[in-house]
Amino acid sequence: MAVMPTVEMGPQVDRPLTVADLEELQDEGYRYELDDGVLVVYSAPVIRHQVVVHRLQLLLDGTCPSEFMVIPGTGIEISEIQYRVPDLVIVRTALVSMADRSITTPPDLVIEVASPSTAAYDRNRKKAVYAEFGIPAYWIVDPDPDRPAITEFRLAGTAYAERGTATGRERFATDAPFPVQIVPADLVAGPWRR
Numbered sequence: 001m002a003v004m005p006t007v008e009m010g011p012q013v014d015r016p017l018t019v020a021d022l023e024e025l026q027d028e029g030y031r032y033e034l035d036d037g038v039l040v041v042y043s044a045p046v047i048r049h050q051v052v053v054h055r056l057q058l059l060l061d062g063t064c065p066s067e068f069m070v071i072p073g074t075g076i077e078i079s080e081i082q083y084r085v086p087d088l089v090i091v092r093t094a095l096v097s098m099a100d101r102s103i104t105t106p107p108d109l110v111i112e113v114a115s116p117s118t119a120a121y122d123r124n125r126k127k128a129v130y131a132e133f134g135i136p137a138y139w140i141v142d143p144d145p146d147r148p149a150i151t152e153f154r155l156a157g158t159a160y161a162e163r164g165t166a167t168g169r170e171r172f173a174t175d176a177p178f179p180v181q182i183v184p185a186d187l188v189a190g191p192w193r194r
Contacts, residue, residue: 016081019102031073035125037081045115052113052143052187053087060090063180068108069093075102076110078133084126086110087141090177108177109137127153131160137176141187148184152176 016037025032031042045053053072060070068090076084083102091107110130112122122140130138138160142149149167152174153160166172166184173181 018080019077019083020080022083031085032083033085034081034083035129042118045113048143048145048188049087049113049115051190052141055187056111056113056141056182057088059182059186060088060180063178064090065178067093068177069096071096071103076107076133077102077104078129082129082133084110084129087113106134106136108135109139110135111139111141113141113143127160131155131158137163137174141184143188145188148188150182150184 017034017039018037019034022032022034022039030044033040033042057070057072064070069092071089071091072087073085074089076086076089078084088109088111089103089107090109090111091103091105095105096103112118112126114122119140119142127138127140134155136155138153140151140153142151147167149165150172151165152163152172154163154176163174164172166182169183169185171181171183173179
């Protein structure tokens with residue numbers, strides 16, 4: 001199995017955990033995911049991470065056509081034992097009900113803002129799971145204030161191929177699932193303290 005993020009592991013049981021089991025957990029400010037029935041618990045992200053997610057959502061909302069929705073922090077129910085919560089998803093509006101708890105069909109794009117503790121996991125295990133589910137596009141955003149970057153992957157058969165990377169003041173441009181241009185440095189602009 002791939003390296004797990006630096007997180008707490010959930011209760012030990014003699015069977016794989018399911019999405020139904022997640023509903024029984026208390027919400028204590030953690031993000032809960034399932035990786036083949038293994039509970040993965042992420043601690044609350046740092047402020048920089050949340051600011052980058054917010055700015056990215058605003059930029060995407062500003063160019064998003066009405067047939068798509070940009071949704072932060074919603075779950076993707078890939079299977080009964082595989083559940084992910086990317087930072088942002090873009091999904092066709094017609095496929096979402098406001099009453100849904102999670103997305104059950106492949107969204108058009110998933111975006112993960114990498115943290116030092118999850119970067120390898122996002123680039124390996126999560127990328128493989130998203131590709132296997134058939135999500136056409138996947139972005140990994142690196143919020144490093146000295147070298148911010150956006151890397152885009154597109155589904156090519158059953159795996160992702162890197163489509164391109166923009167770093168710092170370079171312009172990231174894509175047409176999937178709709179045309180958008182983003183300068184990674186704009187996502188982290190501000191007087192950050194280390």
